[in-house]
Every structure is written in structure tokens, then in C-alpha cells.
Amino acid sequence: MRTHFIAIGGSAMHNLALALHHKGYHVTGSDDAIFEPSKSRLSKHGLLPEEMGWFPEKITSEIEAVILGMHAREDNPELVRAQDLGLKIYSYPEFLYEQSKDKTRVVIGGSHGKTTITSMILHVMHYHNIDVDYMVGAQLEGFDTMVRLTQDNDFIVLEGDEYLSSPTDRRPKFHLYQPNIALISGIAWDHINVFPTYENYVEQFEIFIAKITNGGILVYNENDPEVKRVAEAATNPIRKIPYSTPSYTVSDGVTLLDTPEGPMPIEVFGAHNLNNLAGAKWICQNMGVDEADFYEAIASFKGASKRLEKIAEGKGKVAYKDFAHSPSKVAATTKAVREQYPDRKTIACLELHTYSSLNPKFLKEYEGALDHADVAVVFYSPDAVRIKKLDDISYEQIAESFKRDDLLIYTNSDDFKNFLFNADLDNSALLLMSSGNYGGLDFDEVKNLM
Template identity: 55%
Template structure:
């Protein structure tokens, strides 16, 4: 098979390209800009484009399929050439379905926790010696790529994003996979630029549930009122399986699951992670792994990249980085750190970076989300406003939206770095949360300065 990737440099796209190359496909691709680590990883496998840019001549009659990334525009010259030649064009979720249509498909959806639940399932399946294919949204320890495809694995574990599939396919990705086992971790409004009302956003999860194949399973968090109401309204021929918090203890900074008289100490913590773990356990149960074996294997799970990842620590302070950026994720992450370390001060810093989080109409969704932090900091790189063509707003607007007069606001990376490096974090935790990179601040510099 000869497959060409338009916008090969994307996180999911370059991982799929590598997975198909490793499967024996003839893979080519193009992109107008290639960042690290995509460029190095593509280069390692000999599929890095020789030059940046779009080259319609790469699309020929012997091209079997084109995979179109979200980064490409609808007037992309390579896309136009593929359409002219009548070559089959897939979004990457379309192609994932194509590769997994004869397998049992497990699709993990939800506004939060998708990557962690998927990662937990993969970790346990790997520890149990099971064969599986996968698509996950973060780099995981023990996995070379974020996509794995084989001919003989009977099951595929898929992180199911609700964002759009491609510039010419406006369906949410998780509608395309046709899950046999579907998970919904919770529903909290996000992607306001695509789903302008909360009701419209909820509808996407209803449609996802309706795409689960007959006699399949829907595993969902009964702690989420919006999700509970939606599931109860569903008329689908699937087994609805709710989950809730397990029994657990926190002792000397270690969280343990207690199940059937056994205690299982964990390397991760927080009620959101305990809920994620129950979703993963129910999936693994459905795939033939009993609960005792699941808990035994999950004790060695260290978490996904940038999910409460430890940057550095000493005897009385820890610096964490986390991917949290939406209101629900922000609240869950702050709650987790406060509960795990009740005797320590919490200094929490969030970078608002996405279109939704920067939208003034959405900003009020953050009200109260940082109230449990002893010091609350919001950072918006002023260059982000320029790049996204959004009218900047002052500190007063941010404090009002967060309903927090104690909140500190920064819009220049240098000023934020200077403030952070001036802190005394003895008997404290510093929590740095963003889906971006804090305007290029190196968190290791902060670690070296404070610890």
C-alpha cells in the first residue's frame, strides 16, 4: 500500500505514519512546518519529507490513499490533486477505523481523563501479555509510538477525541470509530469555537453512545450529573455500566486502592485518577482480565506524560506539570494535589492557551476553579492573543471571571519566570498547568532555581 500524509507533522499524524511504515506500508508525506519531536522521529524511520511545503506531484495515480490532517486547509494543493485524481481521502480517524474494522474496538471518550484511562488500559494489557493495537494522545513509558497497528491483534484501544476529524470531514473523531466498548468519563463544555452551546456539545456524546455497536457496552461515570442524565435518556441496545470511586486510603503521601481485603499502593493519586482507574478496570474486565490482576498491574502505572508529572522534588516540596487547561481539569488537578498533600501550601499556575479558554464568553466557566490554591496565578502570553487574533483583556477581567481577588495575572513570560523564581516553596507544591509551554519557559530552570 502506498499512503500519502498531508500535514504529516501533527502529533497523531506522524505517529500513524510511523505505525503504517512499521507495518510495511510505503509512506510519504508533506507539511509546511515540521516541529520537534515529529521531525526527528520521522527522520529516524526514513519518512521525513526532504523539504517543507506542499508538492502536488507527490500525489500520483499509484497512490492508494491520502490521509488528511486537521492542519491542512481545504484549498491545499495536494488535497486538490488527490481529489482531481479520484484517490480515496481519509481523515486519520477514518483510517484508524479502516485498520481496526475487523477487531474489537474500545473507544475512550469524555471531556477529561481520556488519555489517562487509555494509558491505564494499555499498561495493564501490556503487563498481562495481551496482544492489542492502540491510539493514545500522549507518549507512554514502554511504548515507542502513540499509535500501534498489527495484523493479528484482536482488539484496538482508541482514545476518542470529540474534536473534528479533518477540514473536509466535520464529524467529531469518536463518531467514526463505531465502538464495541465505549467509555465516557464525563461531560464538561469545551471546544466552544466548534460547539457554541453546551447542549450542542452534549449532543456529540449522545451521538457517540448511539454509534456503539448493538450488544456492546457503555461504561460511564455516574458521578457526573450531566452524563448520568444523558445516559438515562438513551434508547440504545447496549449494556450500560456505571462506575464510581473505589475504596481507597491516603497515607504519608501514598494513595492505595482497597479491594476485596487487599491493599494496592499506587504511583498516581487524586480522585479523578481513581475514577479513571475504575473505567480502565471495567474495560479490562470486559477483555478478560479480572479485578485482582488489574489492580496488581496498575500499581506500577506511573501516569501519562504531562499528567501530574513530577518535574522535581525534595523532602518538603514538589514541582508538578500537568496538561490541565479546561475548567473541569483545572478543578480536578488542584483538588488532587491538595488532598494528597494536605499539610503543604499549594501554588497553582494555569496558562490559558486554547481558543475556548481565551474566549471572553467562556472565561466565566473558570469561576471558583482556583479557590483551593493558596496562591493562584493565571498566565496568558500576550503573543497568544496576537496569534489567535483575540482582543487582549486586562488582569481585572481575569480576576472577575475566576471570581478570585487574590489571583495574580501575568502576560509576559519573563515576568512570570521572575516571580516564580523568587518564591520560597519550602513545605509547598508548585503546580504548573497548561496545554501550551508558558511562552517558552523551561520548567527545569524553575526546578533548578527553587529546589
């Protein structure tokens, strides 16, 4: 099958391109800029475009499927040409559904925890040599790509993002998958640029539940009041399985999970990750893995990339980075580090980088998010605010939003680095939370601080 990717260089798009290439498809693609690691990975398999840019003359009637990435614009010349020729144009999630119509679709949704739960499930399957198709939002240890598609596998595990499908398809991605088995980990308002009200955001999860196939299964986090309400209010003919945070203890920096066989040491930590683990267990059990086998496998799970990922450790000090940016995830991640290292100073640094986090109307949602830190730091770039065409935000607005008198605020990357590299890190746990890089911070340099 001949497929062409418009904006092939994206994290998700290039992984799908690689998956189709491995499946035997004829894959081509275009983009106006491709960065690492996408560039090297595409080049390795002969899929890197010879030159950057858009080339409508390459769009011919022989192409059987055009896959449109979010990076492309509605007036993209290749897209316009494909429309003129009447070619079949898919969004990324729409094409994934086409590839999995005859499989049992397992979709992991929620405002936070999606990647971690999906990663836990795939780790357990990989541990027990159970081959499944998948799409996950992070590179996992032991997996070559973030997408796998085959003809033969019975299950496909999909991370169900609630963001828009493509520039021409304004539906949330997870509305297109029609799960047989679904999970919702939490609901906390996000993507304010797309869902301007909390009610509008919650409605997307109600629609997601309604799209579960008749006779399907919904696994949901009953510790989250909104998830519990939405799940219990659903009237479609599905089976509902609630889960909650399991019992655990922390001893000498090691988290011990209570299991039927007694306390078991695990690599991940924090109440939110233990909650994620409970959800993953129910999904795995519904995919045929019994409880004992789940525990055996999950003991060696070290976490998804950039999700409480340990980047350095020295005597009496440790550093983690995390993708956390939403208020609820920032609070949970900071609390997890505090709980794991109760006798150390917790230094929590947060970069406000996403559209929502830089929106003055959304900032108030961060009240208390850094309360579990001994030293709380916020970095944001005024340039990022301008690039996103948002209203300017001030020191005063940041300070008022977090409700913390001793909050340190930096708007210059050099000033932030100066703080970081001169901080007293003895007997401390450093947490760097961002979906960016603090204006150019090399995380490898942090290793030198340990």
C-alpha cells in the first residue's frame, strides 16, 4: 500500500511511518523541518525526505492513503493537491483505527498517567513474551519504536490522547478508536486553547465512554471524583471496573507494594504511579495475564522516558526529570519525590511551557501545586508567551497563582542555570518538571552536579 505522510518528522508521525515500513508498506513523506531523533531514525530506514519543504507535484493518484500530521496547516500545498485529486486523507488516529478494526482495541485515556499506564501494560506483555500491537507516547526500554502494527496480533494497546486529530479533523484523537477495553486515569482541565471551559473538557471523556463498543469494558480510577462521576453516570451497555491506589510503604528510599504474597519492592514510586499500576493491572488481567504474573513483571518496570526519570545520583543527592506540566501532575510528582526522600530537601523546578500553563486565565489552577517542595522554582520564557500570541504574564501573576511567598521566579534561561548550578544540593532531591528544556538546559550537565 502506498502511503504518504504530510509532516512525517513529528514524534508520533515518524514512528507510524516506521511501523508501516516494517509492515511492508511503500512509505514517502514530507516536512519543512525534521529534528533528532526523528531525522536519524527516518534516515536509517531510507524514509528521510531528500529535501525539506512541501512538494505538491509528488502527490499523485497512485497514493492510496495520505496521513496528515498536526504540524501541517490547512492550506498545506500537498494537502490541497491531495484534496483536489480526491485521495483518501487520514488523520493519525483515524489511520490507526483503520489498521486495528479487526483487533481488540485497548485505549488508555485520562488527563495524566496515560503514557505511564500504557508503558506498564506493554512492559508486562513484553516480559511474558506476549506480542501485541501498540501506540505509546514515549520511547520505551526494550522497544524499537513507539508504534507497532502487524497483521496477526489480536490486541492493540493505544494511548488515547484527548487533543485534536489533525488540522482538518477537530475531533479528539481518542474519540476515533472505539475501544473494546478502555481506561480513564483522571480528569483535570487541560488544553484550554481547544476546550475553553472545564465542562467542555469533561464532556470529551463522556463521549469517549459512549464510544466503547457494546459489551466492552471500562476500567476507571475511582479515587478521582470526576472520573467516578462520569463513569458511574454512563448508561451504555458496558462492564465497569473501578480501581484505586493500592497500599504501599516507603522504607530507606524504596517503595514496597502490598501484594497477596507480601510487600514487593518496585522501581517506580509515588501515590500517582501506584494508582497507575492498579489500573494497568486490571487491563492486563482483562488481556489474559493473571495477577501473580502481573506482579512478577511489574517489579522490574523502571518508568517511561521523562516520567519521573532518574537522570543522576550521587552521595546524598539525586535528580529526576519529569514531563509534568498540568497542575494536578505537578502536585502529584512533587509529592511523590517528597514522600520517597522524606529526610532530604526537595527542590522542585517547573517550566511553564504549554499553551495552557502560559495562559493568564489558567494560571490560578496552579495554586498549591508546589507546596510539597522545600524550594520551589518557576521558569517561563516571555518569548514563548509572545510566540504563542498570549497575553503577557508578570512575576506578580505567577506569585499570586501559586500562593507561595518564597517562590523563586526566573524568566531568563541564564539566570535559571546560574541558580541551578550554584544551588546547595547536599542531602537533596532535585526535580526538573517541563515539556521543554528551560530555554536550552542540557540535562547531561545536571549529572555533573551530582
